[in-house]
Amino acid sequence: MTRELWKGNEAIAEAAVRAGLEAYFGYPITPQTEILEYLSKRMPELGRTFVQAESELGAINMVYGAACAGVRVMSTSSSPGVSLMMEGLSYIAGTEVPAVLVNVMRGGPGLGNIAPSQGDYNQAVHGGGHGDYQPIVLAPASVQEAIDLTVLSFDLAEQYRTICMVILDGCVGQMMEPARMPEMRPVQRANWVWATDGRMGKRERRILTSIYLDPVEEEKTNLRLLSRWKAIRQNEVRYKEYFLDDAEFVIVGFGTAGRVALSAVRTAREQGIRVGLLRPVTVSPFPVEVIDQLAERVSGFLVTEMNSGQMLEDVRLAVKGRAPIEFYGRMGGVVPLPDEILQEIQRVAAGPLSIGADPRADWFERMTAQN
Amino acid sequence: MTRELWKGNEAIAEAAVRAGLEAYFGYPITPQTEILEYLSKRMPELGRTFVQAESELGAINMVYGAACAGVRVMSTSSSPGVSLMMEGLSYIAGTEVPAVLVNVMRGGPGLGNIAPSQGDYNQAVHGGGHGDYQPIVLAPASVQEAIDLTVLSFDLAEQYRTICMVILDGCVGQMMEPARMPEMRPVQRANWVWATDGRMGKRERRILTSIYLDPVEEEKTNLRLLSRWKAIRQNEVRYKEYFLDDAEFVIVGFGTAGRVALSAVRTAREQGIRVGLLRPVTVSPFPVEVIDQLAERVSGFLVTEMNSGQMLEDVRLAVKGRAPIEFYGRMGGVVPLPDEILQEIQRVAAGPLSIGADPRADWFERMTAQN
Amino acid sequence: MPAKGWIEVSDTYCKGCELCISACPQDVMELDITRLTPKGYHPAHIFKDGCTGCAICGLVCPDAAITVYREITKAVASAEA
Amino acid sequence: MPAKGWIEVSDTYCKGCELCISACPQDVMELDITRLTPKGYHPAHIFKDGCTGCAICGLVCPDAAITVYREITKAVASAEA
Amino acid sequence: MQKETIIAGFGGQGVLFGGQVLAYAAMDAGKEVTWIPSYGPEMRGGTANCTVIIADDEIGSPLVKNPPLAIALNLPSFDKYEELLAPGGTLIVNQSMVDREARRDDIRVIFVPCNEIAEEIGNKRLLNMVAVGALLTVLPEITIKDVEHALEGHLPERHKHLLPMNYEALRRGFEAAQKVPA
């Protein structure tokens, strides 16, 4: 396929269509609305299902229903709308049906603004819904990655009967880049052994539910979810690395924060600073092993996010106090620029760094001092 | 005040009334409903506001409104209902108004069951709503503590203009214990400088909102929230310790899991095992310092929860790889019994323990082996 | 001469709620206090003649515990007609 | 003889939407294409006599940009009455 | 001192209130106490049970696997708790509802015809008090007086007239249990 110039949001919509999306349910919200608008035209053209739901609550439960019917289904939204889906997501997880949800994150909390943000990392990765469950969470940093990960999200969701979220910020959603679309996959319904699509003379009735009155049964269900999660952790970790081989310092950042860091890393390299970049592509499962190994040899980590340090905790869990960790974040829709990250790299490279330090607290002091 | 036998749920309701609760908005859900039912009688008696909302969504936004008006307000619910409040909570956080929410957690995910659980720890502590914000989260383990922490929650919420959550499991909610109620505090409206209660000829108009279109302004708001959070971390950490002085091993558990562990610890002590118990009372802010100090001298931690290991991560963050950590959890509404914890203590005491281990993965293996 | 009918009440389903009893136009039903179902209820039963097989008991039964039969008599031509 | 009136249009508020113009029963309004408001709009104004001060322009203005005055003439007793 | 008791039976047998009376008595006697019901889904009928723990110091787990003391008011409860009881423990069994002997010999089983006694007193709903009375023979920390005060203090007004009958139920249960050879 030749390269075409795609806008992130529309690329995600078309990629989902190519991946065999059979039904879309969504509700308008900036900066995600282009996905819904694109599909409002595209899906009916193809004779597929498009419904603008009455709300995100309605949308996620329509997704839940269609997922139970065994078709490829997706919803997309942005931060406040995704918060309204937490009950539904917990039900979907508890019912063990596959579903894809895209969150084009915006500045928060509350109504906040529509600028690019990564403030929903914890909600997505550590489960904003009630109860124990872990979704797969993919974090594209470019339009091409947005396309590839959207397609992947459907396969993973079905393979593991789980929720697969794609989280990106407004930058990736609004940006245009050359990208290649995959071939159109035919819509075929896998004959899932679990789908409640009507007996149709073929089989015994099926039930899909998330209620297990007997705690022992519910615990078994939780263990079933955990065993899938174990497989996911073993098989599905994905990340991109830049200049890590000889890196003395490692920046860890996902999505836009990651690619902004790449620019800074290049300049720093020109200035002779041996810094590398690790950009998690799956933030859940989190690339623990590679960080674990890096922690053995590098002299410091710099975590950069467009939030107050959410992924930071996962990095700290992986590093286990073996190397100093520093943090730089911008919040509320502010996108860090390469110059800022470069300064941070220089600061970190200059040292001294302390393992005992609380990176978040130190960062807060710097932020409030400078303001 | 003399001791009276109180049921946890009703004790929370009465304690809130004594603390000057002016308005309650809620929706029925087991195992929390007694709180709503108790207040449906008590509040009107006192000429205060009780509204059974159309849903948890309605309830949390009524709370939001009343909080903006500057009165002491509370809602209570259980896991699925709390998930529906995530958007509202994020708005309340972003608007910087005080509100109290009680979550009597039940087995999940999804509809799950109504048995006691601690599966919503992450949702409460690490923010189930979108954007960056940290609520205060209190975790009572007894009826008396439920009373005291309910009263405290209002004071903290107002002092820091924040959300204060009280999370407990069905055990504490359904249990009867002797407890002392505080004196009835008179309902008085503090003259908050921020409350939108009408100009009433006294002042300029006020606006309460969570929208900051300019990312720089939104970032300032985030920093304001973080500075409060800093103060909260410095001033409000609370925990209870048992047999820690000479402890070689430390169990960390909150709520019912913590008090079940206490029984096991006592038996283990009788068997000569030098084990102690740390029971966080504020799970947010988390008692990092005391664990930090313990990590310097003890030879192992055992974290026990009624979930798949959520608080475990916060313990690991505090321990920073300086001591081995083991985990024992029951899920889906199963309440661990002292005997189980005792066995775990014996296992841990027998060793060997490895710092490198992944406590959650190891626990999962044991759970699935035995099942 | 009214149709003759009779019913069977399933012990598996009957919960002794008495709705059938109060609905029966012929008042021929009652709870059988001499028996307990596995679930511990006194099941309904017919305690005297007069059931017409009208099936009203079945219609009102919330637990689909009742089966109703009716005896229908009709003339047939004799063999050597 | 019709009442005489006039209006003031605020440059701060007027967005040149023309609703007042199309609503004015006397057709005495138009956009002043010779001027730009700070926001970059051509503001409305009266370009000829005939305003009756009926205030319809004000009523339809979405930006509360218009103030309307009307001249009222009434008889008074002469000084030495 | 810490003693755990489980009281179990059909929903209608006053299991939960029996436990609460015990809890009130313990509290009034200055002890620490926890009472916790088995709360299931909104299922009507079925069996109910509650755990009462009485102690001198702060109580840890409100639940136990193998209690030293238990009251079984019906057969299913007898079957269940005869198995679960801690060795050396005592099980009060409502003889009126069970038709079998004890199986374990490492525990003490006291059969008391609670229904009959209650009916003799004139109110079969008192069977739970008969059982509680019997329990007191092996729970010296709580006296009949304590329980009587508890009843006096906590029986709903509309039932106050039943106090004397309740007292008698306690006594008759106590005596019946004492008669049983240890």
Add this chain to the structure above:
Amino acid sequence: MQKETIIAGFGGQGVLFGGQVLAYAAMDAGKEVTWIPSYGPEMRGGTANCTVIIADDEIGSPLVKNPPLAIALNLPSFDKYEELLAPGGTLIVNQSMVDREARRDDIRVIFVPCNEIAEEIGNKRLLNMVAVGALLTVLPEITIKDVEHALEGHLPERHKHLLPMNYEALRRGFEAAQKVPA
């Protein structure tokens, strides 16, 4: 090679499309490219801008603080980007909309009367293409031919008849810029 350009002006001046044409041209020329608009709240009117980055390798940040190249189609944009431009950079300014001289001397400022030229060509909405043409004088990586192909390939059908005018606008802008002494 990596070059960042910011194009800024009023909403109606075709800022975003100007950037997109550049992006299409770069893509067709086999380069890596990113185009990102400043997307604000749903506020009507106001100024708009977009950042176009053209490079040989994977592009990191889609945003820059101090671009080496910029187009300012109105005064506010001139004020803003004259300040932000990287030293040694070049700023294309739509002379038709600004009434002042350049202030910095460590950057090159090229004034082009985009509106007038566009009106001469016969369609004042082409002012953005005039500016893009001018930009190409300092962006040798992209030729006028590249941009013409881009327009041919990506101009909406209903506007295809305007292609010749667009080509002319590019050329006129290019020439006008060349005339300006370096």
Add this chain to the structure above:
Amino acid sequence: MVTSTINNLVFQRPTGFTETPTHYCPGCTHGVAHRLVAEVLEEMNVIDRTIGVAPVGCAVFAYNYFDTDFVEAPHGRAPAMATGIKRVLPDRIVFTYQGDGDLASIGMGEIVHAAARGENLTVIFINNANYGMTGGQMAPTTLPGMKTTSSPNGRDVETQGFPIRMAEMLATLDGVGYVVRRSLHDPKNIRLAKKAIRLAFETQARGLGFSMVELLSTCPTNWGMTPVESLKFVEEHMVPAFPLGDYKVGAGVGQIKL
């Protein structure tokens, strides 16, 4: 003259049911509603292609009783879930079974919009004037003055609002093909209820839009009455507050001959 006698089976448990006994309290008319639905599905011969959506409420376990595929929706969201299913499986029969707390309180948004969109769904709406499953709290349908565990002094319309008449409200929407209210308090009304349920499913089968049958039902346990008393209560107090009748019968539906 010779006569012969044949024994006719005139009434039996519908084959649309599984063999599981229900968990409902004795005399609760949830059971009657279940049976009527099962009979209709059986008579229409669609058991095989029906998918039910259970609510959160006493009917949460409805999926145990019908011999059809079933899903269990979050509280109030059954119409949204049913929309998701029906849109991707338009040739299936999809119905929700919801209580008054589920449908008229927390699920108001979903039911109104499913109706407004004219989703080809059938909704069986059990109005028992309270929240049965959670122990008898006030519902939007609780009668003025009625005592519940969350209106201990009787529903005070001043502070707790007025009952919502869902059938009347939904009848204002153009997407609705068939919406009626029936009652389960006596044989005659049970027969009428069944006819309505049949018509509702026929409406769906013919693609004539959204269909709902509101059924006045009992909750002996939380009303604190015997099952027989409960039927009287429905007749004497609920029917006057929730008039039985056809609130909207779309043109196409009017033509249906059974």
Add this chain to the structure above:
Amino acid sequence: MVTSTINNLVFQRPTGFTETPTHYCPGCTHGVAHRLVAEVLEEMNVIDRTIGVAPVGCAVFAYNYFDTDFVEAPHGRAPAMATGIKRVLPDRIVFTYQGDGDLASIGMGEIVHAAARGENLTVIFINNANYGMTGGQMAPTTLPGMKTTSSPNGRDVETQGFPIRMAEMLATLDGVGYVVRRSLHDPKNIRLAKKAIRLAFETQARGLGFSMVELLSTCPTNWGMTPVESLKFVEEHMVPAFPLGDYKVGAGVGQIKL
């Protein structure tokens, strides 16, 4: 005879407004609705004790324009927030200002229940047949066949449902004191709209229950019309689909003399 001439101020910007110019597009009748509310609050002399609740929608910044206390609600939840405020401050005047996406789509549950509870609130409901703020997507009120960014081929009632008439629907609820529909497309209707808004606030002031005025309004930007054309569109297409009129005027309200 001597005559004297006085210059009378006959119309001016209401003092209920702040001095901030609105962010609305030129000719958008949101501004007219704002002005009418400000005029009424001013005439009733309640600016000082009024608390407004802004929606999420183009009116999200309403709080910048009224000289009263204001809060900003989550999308659709304004009636719940207003309930929370009014219940604890019963002597204040509390109103919500909501768009049709906010009130009739995502906020359906909250508005219906606030009305059913008879909350003493006033709701100003702006029906502009689309989601203005997010760029003109389909709203529940979008007319059949109307093109929007999420109904690019025109609203297809078969798959996208039918417009919801909120005033008619809410009129079925007993808690409602006053619910009417008016339009802002010409001077006469603007005057009628103002009278209705006044009556709605008087209903609240007298504790006569829930009051709502639905206002047919324009969205020139997303409709792709000039402001003047937009008014014509309202008159010719919206008024027929959303008939103007009084849908419920409670007994008490009928008596109010202004």
